[in-house]
Amino acid sequence: MFTDFKTLAENLPCGLVIADKKLNIEFVNDFALKKILDLPGDTRPSNFGDYTFYTTDMRRFDMDNCMRSMVETGKRTFHKTLLVKSGNQEKLVYFSVNTFVRKGEKDLYLFNITDISDEMDCITHSPGTFGRGEYLIRKKIIGNDQKMQEIYRMISLAADSEVNVMIQGESGTGKELVADAIHELSERKNGPLVKVNCSAFSETLLESELFGHVKGSFTGAYKDKPGKFEMANGGTIFLDEIGEINQSIQVKLLRVIQEKTIERVGDNKSVKVDMRIIAATNKNLRGLIKKDIFREDLFYRLNVFNILMPSLRDRHLDIPLLADYFIEKINDQTGKNVKGLSRDALKLMMEYPWPGNIRELQNAIEHAFVLVNGNIIEVNDLPVELKNRTSSGPLPDTGRQNLSASLYYAESFRNRHSGRLTINREQLEGVLEMHDFNQTKTAEFLGISRVALWKKMKKFGM
Ligand SMILES: Nc1ncnc2c1ncn2[C@@H]1O[C@H](COP(=O)(O)OP(=O)(O)O)[C@@H](O)[C@H]1O
Ligand SMILES: [Mg+2]
Known part of the structure; x- marks a missing residue:
């Protein structure tokens, strides 16, 4: 019987894992290992809980907690759509757990993990659906x-x-993150993504870096070398700090764009x-064009589609989220268990430009991780630029209500960790407004059910 099961399990086009309630793996099929749980190197955790899955709203899926609640409630099945990183791809999977209870033996849990990424792909960009592409970006x-x-x-x-x-x-x-996302979601995703930081090279070196060279074309060119444009063939090239390239390379770049051919140096x-x-x-490239430093014709060739990134102070409500x-992320990397920022520390972060x-911001959090004593980051753990700010000027361009909502954002992260939910009417209005009065999203953000949200709103007479 068991050999039959094995044959069956190895031939199913989905991942199967059998584990006990502590998530110790007793069986895992090849499909799961190769197509779904493909970790870098030879890592093969023997505990299923060591594989990381994410929920579709980007949080880490707590597998231990899921098991605990199944064991405690005696619930025999569980299903959820999750994300998992496999190799260098993200997969959207349908994750289901079924218990099999056996008399006189320990209960086992059968995990079925079905890759549904392709199904989701079809609806990625249709209006109104929250497709896989968006999951990936978000x-x-x-x-x-x-x-x-x-x-x-x-x-x-x-x-x-x-x-372009x-x-x-x-x-x-x-x-750079945006460039990565565009490549990953584009038709070219299976081709290379080649990155060049144009400010990191001298003039000659940049030219040979981009276009390649043949042996002997300049001192130091010991052998033929393809350039980054050739390496990016079939994929995408990311030219970072494009404002730094000189006139002669600008002309060459224009030619590449127009003729879609390159010549190696020499x-x-x-x-x-x-x-x-x-x-x-x-x-500011338009400024450089006015000063004749950057070619206008090249600018228009590159600027076919323009994306302007907002500065962090122009979206400071995202600070607590970030x-x-x-x-x-750093908890994961370091094995620490920092729960959040103190209210004062967060207030400072919200007011800093x-x-x-x-x-x-990332550096500030990394800095704080070095100093933090306990599991809440305090004002003193923050870098000196932040903690030494004496006058905290008004926040840019936001009304009072928004400020209150943003501080609520802050609080709610701490509360979520400690399981409390306290919110006043003004804050609730702020959070609702932030989610365009979408109750589902608001409830999700607050970590409460829609019914609970509805009850709160009713209580405040909203
Ligand atoms: N919206 C964001 N969410 C999460 N991390 C971000 C976000 N924007 C930037 N980062 C992180 O901040 C750092 C700087 O981002 P990067 O893309 O290199 O910025 P830029 O190229 O504009 O200088 C990187 O570590 C990146 O991962
Ligand atoms: Mg950059």
Whole structure:
């Protein structure tokens, strides 16, 4: 019987895992290992709980908790749509658990994990559905602000087309993340994504980096070398800090775009290349054009589709969300168990102008992790730029209600961890407004059921 089961299990086109209630794996089929739980290297955890799944709203799925509640309630099945990273892909899976109770033996749990990514692909961009593409973007690019919603929309549109994209925005606003997302969601996703930081090379080196060279074409060119354009063939090339390239390379770049061919330095043979260009800059290119530093014709060729990244201070309601995201991420990396920021620390973070944007915020949290004593980050754990701010000026462009809502955001993260939910009418209004009065989203955000939300609203006479 068991050999029959094995044959069956190995031939099913879905992942099967059998584990006990502590999640110790007793059986796992090949499909699960190779197609769904494909971790880098030879990592093969023997406990199923060591595989990380995410819920579709980007939170880590708590498998231990799921098991505990099944055991406690005696519930025999559980189903959920989850995300899992497999190899270098994200998969959307239908995850179900079934208990089999056996007399005189320990109960076992059968996990069935079916890859439904392709099914979701078909509806990714149809209006009104929350497709896989969006899951992917939102899992990595955090932000609820309206300005970020617009960025998500732009990413989908850019991914659906083949035109060149220009991403502008201050340093640390996530330009590179956006470029990654566009590539990953585009038809070229199986091709290479090649990145070049144009400010990192001298003139000659940048030229050979981009176009390649033949042996002996300049001192140091010991052998033939293909350039990044050739390497990006069939995929996408990301030209970061495009505002830094000099006039002679600008002319060459224009030619690449127009003729779709390149010549290696020192060679006169032209090579066909097929790639989509995504460029990024924190410079004001129109200003550079006025000063004759950047070619206008090149600008228009690159700027077919423009994405302007908002600075963090223009979407400061996302600060708690980002802080929470980085805390969870660093907890994962370090095995620490930081629960959140103290109210005062968060208030400081909300009021700080973040000139280095999200990169600076990430650094601040990393800094705090080094100093934190206990599991709440306090004002003293923050970098000196933040904690030494004496006057906390008014927050940019937001009304009182928004401020209250944003502080509520902050509180709610802490409350969620401790399981309390306290909210006043003004705060609830703020949170509802932030979710466009969508009750489902509001309830989800607050971590309560829709009925509970409805009861609260009724209590406040809303
Ligand atoms: N919306 C975001 N959500 C999560 N992390 C972000 C976000 N934007 C930026 N980051 C992180 O901040 C850092 C800087 O982002 P990056 O894309 O390199 O910015 P830029 O290219 O604009 O300077 C990276 O570590 C990136 O992962
Ligand atoms: Mg960058």
